Amino acid sequence: MTLLIGSITIGLILAMLALGIFISFRIFDFPDITAEGSFTFGAAISAALIIAGVNPLLATAVSFIGGAAAGMLTGILHTRFRINSLLSGILVMTALYSVNLHVMGRSNLPLLSETTLFTWFEKLAARFSGEGKMAMVLGWEVPAKDLWILLFCLIIIILVGLLLWWFFRTRLGTAMRATGDNDQMIRALGVNTKTMIVAGVALSNGFIAVAGSLLAQFQGFADVQMGIGMLVWGLASVIIGEALISERSLGLVITGAVIGSVLFRLLVAIALRWGMNPNDLKLITALFVLLALVLPGFMKNTKKIRLTTR
């Protein structure tokens, strides 16, 4: 049960990553692999700042700015210098690897003895339910503190989801969505699509960096490798969310991405519990996304064949 609650908490933290991927992939149709670098970048920035004694909330905010700057760079490479979108992302991601090592000073920074956002949450939880108390969930005994932390993460992600939902319904946000949907049309309505793409990719990577920062604070360390495979991970969450929610309305799609992230994390936890080799995790994630991308088109084809043979 403790494992389950931990998985849901990580799922909620990574939902922020899923929302970032949702912005670049789904709203802008921009395959942005910067994510893998900016995820670690966010973790590295906040870990280094927290160790230097900076307020953890401020450190998390700075990681958003760092991620946004990385995304902006990718966007500029793509729009101003006409570099292929995938290649722009690869360039920035590769460069970030060195930057991350410089920020952290070495490949791994432990945060266990530092004051992070989650130390605050634990203190808050202790005030609400008392130190070391246990709670009953579905007949299982779990530390009450873990449940509180889960609740805090849920509140954070709900707030972020609402913020995104609001933003993408403002005039600016609507113009951004139109940029991904039909750039010729929105240019004819006076919008600079290049600026929109740069801003959108920046926003996306800001969220992804915050996801990295929160994960580092939750698990108690930042590692230079922690971003690897995160793009596909986020994509898997978004795809699960879309499968759950066939409706295309913005609010539901955002909710879907969050639920998808939690579900995917749970699936992985269960698979690992059943004895799946952790080394196979990325392989299976990739296969899963591949299936999710190929299956819908494949099923449409078989449907067509069935219709024509009849």
Place this chain on the structure above:
Amino acid sequence: MLQVNNISKVFNPGTVNEVTALQEVSLTVEEGNFVCVLGTNGSGKSTLLNAVAGSFPLDSGQIFLDGRNITKWPEHRRAALIGRVFQNPFSGTAPGMSIQENLALATRRGKSRGLAWGLPKSLVEAFKERVTPLQMSLEERLGNPIGKLSGGQRQALTLLMASWLKPKLLLLDEHTAALDPKTGAKVIELTEEVVRRDNLTTLMVTHSMQQAVNLGNRVIMMHRGRIAYDFGEDDKKRLKVSDLLSLFDELRRKDQIDNTVAELVAANYI
């Protein structure tokens, strides 16, 4: 109003695909005029429109609109002055967004877009009012994605969007070419209405000589990147479809003579 001075454009210069699309084209359109642009395939009529809209940089020449030199302006900046309807019905609307969101985007054409709510209630009412006369029963479906609509419906909405804020210039690029005749006629009817209501300065490219004869107060015919004929208000009143057809034939014959002469010369000298 619109003044085009000696503009030229060569696509893919120095390659086998080199195309001289515009050769020193000059054109002045007075305020409130409705100009139909005719021409054979590859005559440069769409290129002229796209040059005014700013889809590509010019090789030479200048374009003035509303007293401002817009030659160096990027496309999105010109959009503040220009409303556009494209040939492809899919080009003018964002398919994944609702009808009302598409219309709402058009209400800010060329204006700043801040963090104000994109689709206030008051706008939806205004949309209903403007969409109802189209008689496409769209007023009931404003929340539906625009991608589900037919080409004709989308083209009618694009026209509404292009003219929502009165543009200094309306550019119509064969906007009925992809529609069936009946829908096309309806969109043309709507075009006339919109242009008349706001007395819009309009440049319409068309392949239909009937449209060119019926609509507007001036016809220009393009050929090989130049303006071959220009019929002003008085000439146009007497213009018939048969006249335009014979002019096309004449242009075509001239082409053939040019080619055969070139061949003769080549045979003699090479």
